[in-house]
Amino acid sequence: MRDVAIIGIGMTDFGEMWNDSLRDLFVKASLEAMDDAGVDHIDGLVAGCMSPGLFAGQEHIGSLMADYLGQAPIPGVRVESACASGGMALRTGIAYVASGMHNVVLCGGVEKMTDVSGAQATYALATAADQDYEAFHGVTFPGLYAMMATAHMHKYGTKREDLAQVAVKNHDNGLLNPHAQYRMKITVEQVINSVKVADPLNILDCSPITDGAAAVIICPLEMAKKMKKKPVVKISASTHATDTIALHQRDDITWLKSTAEAAAKAYKMAGVKPEQIDFAEVHDCFTIAEICVLEAMGIVKKGEGGKATREGLTARDGKFPVNPSGGLKSKGHPVGATGIAQIHEIVTQLRGEAGRRQLKRARRALAQNMGGSGGSAVVHILEVL
Numbered sequence: 001m002r003d004v005a006i007i008g009i010g011m012t013d014f015g016e017m018w019n020d021s022l023r024d025l026f027v028k029a030s031l032e033a034m035d036d037a038g039v040d041h042i043d044g045l046v047a048g049c050m051s052p053g054l055f056a057g058q059e060h061i062g063s064l065m066a067d068y069l070g071q072a073p074i075p076g077v078r079v080e081s082a083c084a085s086g087g088m089a090l091r092t093g094i095a096y097v098a099s100g101m102h103n104v105v106l107c108g109g110v111e112k113m114t115d116v117s118g119a120q121a122t123y124a125l126a127t128a129a130d131q132d133y134e135a136f137h138g139v140t141f142p143g144l145y146a147m148m149a150t151a152h153m154h155k156y157g158t159k160r161e162d163l164a165q166v167a168v169k170n171h172d173n174g175l176l177n178p179h180a181q182y183r184m185k186i187t188v189e190q191v192i193n194s195v196k197v198a199d200p201l202n203i204l205d206c207s208p209i210t211d212g213a214a215a216v217i218i219c220p221l222e223m224a225k226k227m228k229k230k231p232v233v234k235i236s237a238s239t240h241a242t243d244t245i246a247l248h249q250r251d252d253i254t255w256l257k258s259t260a261e262a263a264a265k266a267y268k269m270a271g272v273k274p275e276q277i278d279f280a281e282v283h284d285c286f287t288i289a290e291i292c293v294l295e296a297m298g299i300v301k302k303g304e305g306g307k308a309t310r311e312g313l314t315a316r317d318g319k320f321p322v323n324p325s326g327g328l329k330s331k332g333h334p335v336g337a338t339g340i341a342q343i344h345e346i347v348t349q350l351r352g353e354a355g356r357r358q359l360k361r362a363r364r365a366l367a368q369n370m371g372g373s374g375g376s377a378v379v380h381i382l383e384v385l
Helices: 022-037 052-056 061-068 085-099 118-126 141-156 160-174 188-193 221-227 257-270 287-296 305-310 327-331 338-350
Strands: 004-011 044-048 076-079 105-112 196-198 211-220 233-242 279-281 364-371 376-384
Touching: 004 022, 004 085, 004 221, 004 338, 022 052, 022 061, 022 105, 022 211, 044 061, 044 085, 052 105, 052 118, 061 076, 061 105, 076 085, 085 105, 085 211, 085 233, 085 338, 085 364, 085 376, 105 338, 141 196, 141 287, 141 305, 160 188, 160 287, 160 305, 160 327, 211 221, 211 338, 233 257, 233 338, 257 287, 257 364, 257 376, 279 338, 287 305, 287 364, 338 364, 338 376
Parallel strands: 044 076, 044 105, 279 364
Antiparallel strands: 004 211, 004 233, 105 211, 233 376, 364 376
16 A cells, blocks of 8 residues: 655635535635646545535536536545545545555545525534434434533533633634634633523534535655655545444443544554644534543543643643634534545644644644544544655
8 A cells, every 4th residue: 555645735715605606615625726736637536525415406526526627537426424524535535545546636525505594504414413313303413412511511520611612712723714714712701601502502612504615635655755846744544433323322422432443543553642643633513522532532531621621731832732723613614624624724734834823843633523423533644754
């Protein structure tokens, strides 16, 4: 198997993109990634998109995107793993390149979520939950994560202020990201006093409904070294794991088993320990999610995710910065694009191109992208050579 590197990145702004269609967003991000890589042709295309049929009335987007990108008749395919569709797109592309099937592959993620009503968007997102035992009974993702938060607070003494601090920290980071949907500073008090969604989660604990796309170009590591255009970013690990799709079937609803399994495999594949990772982009679809992810990845012990956030461990200037991009909470969460947007931020940081949000140390990083309430998780470790 060949080693794989990322040679190009591209991303649209995230938000309510009324003037851009699903295909427009994907093509914009893809062309930017191709320009960044210095290539005018790709051998294959993988598009991560959770639910284009429900959000935009469009399926068969592998063909659609290859066509509108001007790259047909290359092979193009769509992959889906709920909100982890972007991470799965990269992992699929890595398999193509590592196996020798293709040399230059575009891995993109896209979602157009704001062209439907709030009720329709909620229905579309709920298809990532267990339809028979969760969605049928009216449980939506805010409700599922609220149950996780309540259990975590009861079991470990996590404070309501700890959840709020995740949002405050990520908005502070997103304020410096020109692509972010919500570039605004917030306070713990504002989070706690915002509109209730599902107790104990309020509206400022929840990631927004978003349009957007992101793309990366990957190729064999040896090819990337010969191009010598920009710092070479190697993909040291790519792993995937699953758990029960239904929350009630888990032994412990505060523990994200799929993330723990994928992270453990990623550390082994990359030959590193958690303390050798400089920073991470993680799936903070709700504030409690970031806290649980920190624990599952082994960055802190079980039950200490809230405390770690409260004490500044995950701040931009902390020992282990988390979501310097602003995360899903501030940057936005176009579900199919999120996993690739995480990679975009990591590559930007590893190249030293993040401007005012540039981290002091950025040599090796981890991206954790999660589907549903943790039914699937994809983890990548990247390092700059």
